[in-house]
Amino acid sequence: MPQSSHWLTFALLALGMVLTPGPNMAYLLSRSICQGRRAGMISLLGVGTGFLCYMLCAALGITALLLTVPLAYDALRLAGAGYLLYLAWQALKPGGRSPFEVRQLEADSPRKLFAMGLLTNLLNPKVAVMYLSLLPQFISPQQGSVLGQSLWLGLTQIAISLLVNGMLVLLAGRAAAFLAGRPLFLRLQRWLMGGVLALMAVHLARQGRG
Numbered sequence: 001m002p003q004s005s006h007w008l009t010f011a012l013l014a015l016g017m018v019l020t021p022g023p024n025m026a027y028l029l030s031r032s033i034c035q036g037r038r039a040g041m042i043s044l045l046g047v048g049t050g051f052l053c054y055m056l057c058a059a060l061g062i063t064a065l066l067l068t069v070p071l072a073y074d075a076l077r078l079a080g081a082g083y084l085l086y087l088a089w090q091a092l093k094p095g096g097r098s099p100f101e102v103r104q105l106e107a108d109s110p111r112k113l114f115a116m117g118l119l120t121n122l123l124n125p126k127v128a129v130m131y132l133s134l135l136p137q138f139i140s141p142q143q144g145s146v147l148g149q150s151l152w153l154g155l156t157q158i159a160i161s162l163l164v165n166g167m168l169v170l171l172a173g174r175a176a177a178f179l180a181g182r183p184l185f186l187r188l189q190r191w192l193m194g195g196v197l198a199l200m201a202v203h204l205a206r207q208g209r210g
């Protein structure tokens with residue numbers, strides 16, 4: 001078990017990170033509003049599974065291999081940047097819609113909802129970097145098993161992410177109803193989200209392995 005002070009600091013950092021808008025939040029909000037809370041929760045399970053995969057890889061040291069192989073890391077980095085650009089284009093293109101805007105879409109199956117949530121998370125190499133660079137700072141060999149501490153901190157991050165995003169899924173419908181009669185707010189929100197996603201994509205594409 002990590003020190004209580006280290007655990008609390010890590011938990012606060014994890015909370016700050018999950019509150020930062022990104023592709024996970026955009027996907028969960030849009031799917032929750034378009035297909036309902038159940039669909040949002042299934043998608044959230046996919047996102048959580050993605051975090052679990054990265055956590056286990058980081059704890060076991062497998063992710064380190066990814067970051068030492070330039071082609072593997074670059075392929076994942078560019079795929080993530082491309083996915084962010086796709087999400088940005090969906091928001092900024094003529095006739096684009098805000099994820100808070102209610103609309104009719106073809107209902108996806110639970111399997112596809114889960115898979116898309118998982119893919120949204122796995123295509124972001126920043127998650128892998130986070131686990132490799134952030135977790136070690138809060139682990140002390142004097143406190144016991146390094147693997148055990150890594151898993152405990154990783155599970156803390158996953159729990160916080162699921163809790164915060166779960167609340168967003170539950171409140172997405174109310175937010176959409178509030179904005180329904182305010183088209184200017186919807187337009188501003190759409191351009192803000194699209195711009196942020198585009199900047200994230202450019203930054204990710206230009207970032208080296210350092």
